[in-house]
Structures are given as C-alpha cells and as structure tokens.
Amino acid sequence: MPRGYELGMPHGMPGWVIPLSTYPKTYNGQPLSYVSLAAQKNYHSLYLMALYGNPAADAAFRAEWAATGLKLNMGKSCLRFKTLADIDLDIVTRSVASLSVEDFLATYERIKR
Known part of the structure; x- marks a missing residue:
C-alpha cells in the first residue's frame, strides 16, 4: 500500500482511505475510499478507486486482465x-x-470540478 493511506471501515466495509487529517474537505465529511472489500449475497466486491476517473489506468488494467484469460466482471x-x-x-x-x-487527490479534484 502506498504511504499515506490508512486502514478504515468506509461505508461499513474494510478498506484503505485517505484520512480526514490529510484531506478534510470531502463531499460527505467521510474519508475518501481508495480500496474497499465487501461481501455481497452472490459475490464479493473489490472497489478499486484508482481506476475510477483514470481512463489510462483502467484501460491498462483491463488489457492486462484480458491477457490472463480470466473472465472480468467489473x-x-x-x-x-x-x-x-x-x-x-x-x-x-x-x-x-x-x-x-x-496522485489520487489530483484525480479526485479534477473529477470534482
């Protein structure tokens, strides 16, 4: 995990966040989620916010995944x-x-505008 993220329970899910001490001006007053894991009824969900709002990272992730032969449900x-x-x-x-x-905060600020 890159330096600066903290383990937390964003939205009731275990995950890593940017603490409010680093970035207090969030839209809902909660720390920004970076990675979270949730158990759903029929599957598990891994929220990878590094890919959201970053088309290049998303495309690279999907291309690398396609090369594995595994089915991508995302x-x-x-x-x-x-x-x-x-x-x-x-x-x-x-x-x-x-x-x-x-870099995550720069992307967040760009999307927020």
Whole structure:
C-alpha cells in the first residue's frame, strides 16, 4: 500500500482511505475510499478507486486482465468475484500500489470540478 493511506471501515466495509487529517474537505465529511472489500449475497466486491476517473489506468488494467484469460466482471471500479481463484492478485496488487495519495487527490479534484 502506498504511504499515506490508512486502514478504515468506509461505508461499513474494510478498506484503505485517505484520512480526514490529510484531506478534510470531502463531499460527505467521510474519508475518501481508495480500496474497499465487501461481501455481497452472490459475490464479493473489490472497489478499486484508482481506476475510477483514470481512463489510462483502467484501460491498462483491463488489457492486462484480458491477457490472463480470466473472465472480468467489473463496473467502473467494482471488481466482482466469487472466489480468489477468479481474480489475478498480482494485477490487483500492482493497481493498488500504483497510485500515491497525491496522485489520487489530483484525480479526485479534477473529477470534482
């Protein structure tokens, strides 16, 4: 995990956030989520906010995933899977490690405008 993110429970899900001490001016007064994990009824969801609002990172992630032969079940940032065998943890790890807090906040500010 890049330096500056903290473990938290954003929206009731375990995940990593940008703490309010670093970025207090969020739209809802809650820390900004970076990565979160949720258990749904029929699958698990891994929210990869590094991909949301970053078309180049999203395209690179999807291209790398396609090369694995694994089926990709993903929305804008939500990677859905039933078991760990359904996902490539190396690709997920590289994606999560790829974005510093400063770069994530720059993307957030650009989208917010």
